[in-house]
Amino acid sequence: MDYTPRILVVDDEQDLREILQFNLSSEGFHIDVASSAEEALTKPLETYHLLLLDVMMGGMSGYKMADLVRKEHKLDVPIIFLTAKTSENDLLTGFNVGGDDYIVKPFSIKEVIVRVKAILKRGRSTEQPNTTLESDGVKVDVESKSVTVDNELVNLTRKEFEILALLLRNKGKFISRQEILDRVWSNDVIVTERNVDVNIARLRKKVGNYGNQIIGRSGYGYCFEK
Template structure:
C-alpha cells in the first residue's frame, strides 16, 4: 500500500486491546485504541481507515456505536465487528447496522490481518479517470468517495466530501448557502445555514493550504478559488 492505514481498536478487554495493538502495529498499521464506545466517540473517527469494534461492551454497545456512526455522524469508515457471539441473527444485526465484516472470538491475528487487508483493498480498485477531479495536488475521486492531497488520503465526513466536490466542480463560482443546503442535505432533515458554515470550517482545516481557497462572501455564499 502507498499509505499507512490508520485503524482504531475499540474493546473493553485490556489484554485483547494490547494484543491487537502490538500485532497489528507489527504488520505496518497505525493503531489507536479505545476502551469503550463512549471514549471512541470523542475521537476524530473520520481520520481512520477502519474500525475494529467489539460488540458486547458496558454502556454503548458496538452495534449502537456503529448505528451512531452511520446515521448520526454519516461516516462510511469500514467496521469489522469482534464478538464472542456468532449466530445468524448476530451476523444479520451486525450487517444491518452498517458493519463490513464480522470476526468471532477467539480468533487468530492472521485472520484479523487478512480480513483487514481484504476490506482496505476494496477501496484501492482502479476507477475510470472520469470519476476524478484534480486541482494541483488535490484529487477527488467521486466513485471511491475519497480525497487525497499529494497522494496522502484525507479523511472527510460524507457531508464534507459532498461540499468539497460541489465547490471544486463549480470552481470560481459562488454557491449560496441555501443552495448548498438543498443539494447536500435531504429535504426531510431539519438543518440551518449554520450547518454549512460549521462543515466548511472543519473542511478548511482538514485540507491544509487548499482550505484558504474556499472563499466565503456575505450574501453570495461560498466558492472554491484556488490559484497555483
C-alpha cells in the same frame, strides 16, 4: 498504498487492545485504541480507514456505535465486528447496522490481519478519507492542523483548533462546556468551564464574520450553527 491506513480498535478488554495494537502496528498500520464506544465517539472518526469494533462492552454496544456512525455521523468507514456471539441473528444484526465483516472470538491474530487487509483492498477503503471540515468560508484541515477563513490562513492555538474542529464535526448540535473540557483538556488537571469561554471568545474573533455562527446558550453549551 501511498499512505498509512489508520485503524481504530474499540474493545473494553485491555489485553486484547494491546495485542491488536502491537500486531497490527507491526503490519505497518497506524493504530489508535479506545476502551469504550463512548470514548471512540470522541475521536475524529472521519480520519480512519477501518474500525475494529467489539460488540459486547460495558456501556454502549458495538452495534449501537456502528448505527450512530452510519446514521448520525454519516460515515462510510468500514467496520469489522469482534464478538463471541455467533448466532445467525447476531450476524444479521451486525450487517444490518452497517458492519462489513464479523470475526468471532477467540480468533487468531493472523485471521484478523488477513480480514483487515482484505477490507482495506476494497475500493472505498483505498483512498485517503476526507480530513477537511468546512462551514461556509471556514475550513479546517485535520491532518495539517491548519485553518483558513475565506482562503486566508488563520493562526489558532492548539486548544482553539481542537474546539473549532469539535464544533464543526457536530455542526448544529450544542456541546456542553463540560464535554468540551473532557474532550479538549482531557489530560490537564486544573481547568474550569471559564477556560472554555475564554477560548471561545478568542476563536470568535479569529474567524471574523463567522464568529457569529458560534453561539452559546446557558445550560446547553456551544454550537456552530448550520
